[in-house]
Amino acid sequence: MHNIIDKYPSRKSQQEQIIPRVDPVIFGKSDHGDPYALSPQQLQHFEREGFIVLQDLFSPEEVEKLKSECDRLVADETLHENEEFVTEEHSKIVRSIFDLPKFSGVFDKLSRDRRFLTVARQLIGEQVYLHQSRINIKPALDGKSFPWHSDFETWHTEDGLSSPKVVTGWIMLTENTPYNGPLFVIPKSHKKYVSCPGTTPENNHKQSLKNQKLGTPSLYALEEFTKDGEEVIGVYGKPGTVVFHECNIMHGSPDNISPWPRTNCFFVYNSCDNAPVNPPFGAKKLRPKFLCNTDTTPLRPL
């Protein structure tokens, strides 16, 4: 057991509650002196809105290589037995692949590419490790939606991350358009925290990775987030576009009925001083390592 105070209680009652964020948004140094760092204006934008989109950060050739590597992982059916490969709820289509460095040197390198790691350190602090990594594949025609959620709600409740000192950087491997199930975010929502009702059942991840039911806000909470004219925004871009989104920003994505797949690769950078505590704050035990890495060795830049 541990005595760490639960600053963001969730799944501890049947009441939903919106509570304030008690931590800053940016933990690193603003004057980073690295050519890959965000500018002061970009940092301000991230602090205020909770996300930032960096168009075309990777070249078409680079993306092509990443895309091929992803295709290789999806095509290799011998890999599908691994728990890191999650299929759609009602089919055998691959929906997500977790712990990318385990299966791919290409994606291991990508996670340490300075275009990701410099910004992650700037936002979170010098010492970061990969809490989680994944590719989400939304196949054309029937890629399924992800309901609204704050990543941090799950990472705090089920993975024992005490503070929102963790950020997701991700790259579009296919174009993200209004039509192929893009990410929707609610700007500024990262400054409030939705404490969700319910109790986490054992092995909740087996359900939540296919269709998350716990830790999702009510319509009432979403209306609270959008009532001051804060609208939903769709995150669109060409392949090679990189997005950083704050761990507590409210986001979700509709299904993909378009003829174009939507494939994105995510890296979750956590501060080494924010490692999982056990037991976590709203579940009996930590999730498996492919979701909640407990090897907090700092990442070394490429």
Add this chain to the structure above:
Amino acid sequence: MHNIIDKYPSRKSQQEQIIPRVDPVIFGKSDHGDPYALSPQQLQHFEREGFIVLQDLFSPEEVEKLKSECDRLVADETLHENEEFVTEEHSKIVRSIFDLPKFSGVFDKLSRDRRFLTVARQLIGEQVYLHQSRINIKPALDGKSFPWHSDFETWHTEDGLSSPKVVTGWIMLTENTPYNGPLFVIPKSHKKYVSCPGTTPENNHKQSLKNQKLGTPSLYALEEFTKDGEEVIGVYGKPGTVVFHECNIMHGSPDNISPWPRTNCFFVYNSCDNAPVNPPFGAKKLRPKFLCNTDTTPLRPL
């Protein structure tokens, strides 16, 4: 039995085929001399693209009244027993209400409003009747998607409409945005016809109204439609916006994960000389009257 040639065979084999449209797009008079008629430019646009959007055709006060009437129908649970009221596949939430004039004088009048009827006559011919009418409600957070389809494929195959001499006019009762499951169309797709594989089972509408499985194009067919740079387009607008879309245009809509409902009211105007033939072209018998009206008395303008 009848001897009418099947110009648009579908669900007669296990092969999907894309065949050309052999009918014109516009059947009425272009010089209509009615202030509510489309201009020659608007007609050209409709002919070429297969749809036209008329922003803010109804005032906020008019829309408010229509919205209240819709809310009344949804709230009156005694009505839900009627087959015209279709719920979502896995819940009791109302998804669609059909045959609006049967339940509502307000919507009966709306179907004969000159802003609809003048344009319908201009596109289809002087004598039109209501083949079908419906409100589609996509509730906030969990309104379900409609897969890609051509309306005409079903109306021909299951309702016995020989020719694509039928058009849908519809009004947005709530704002349609990129976020609340809007209609997506493939411009110009109305000039080709996807002959779909399969055989229509008895009472197919009981499944298709909740989740259409037959009469939907394959990924291959969709790629054929979009390969010449014809992109998907989302149809967005404020409440009161009216859209006319050609009966054979390929369209669909994703689910609605947003906090805003998406409610649209549709009127399907068929030419009186294109009445259902029995049996229809790809099913044993016509669908029920609330889907396939056999009273072809011409509509009288309000």
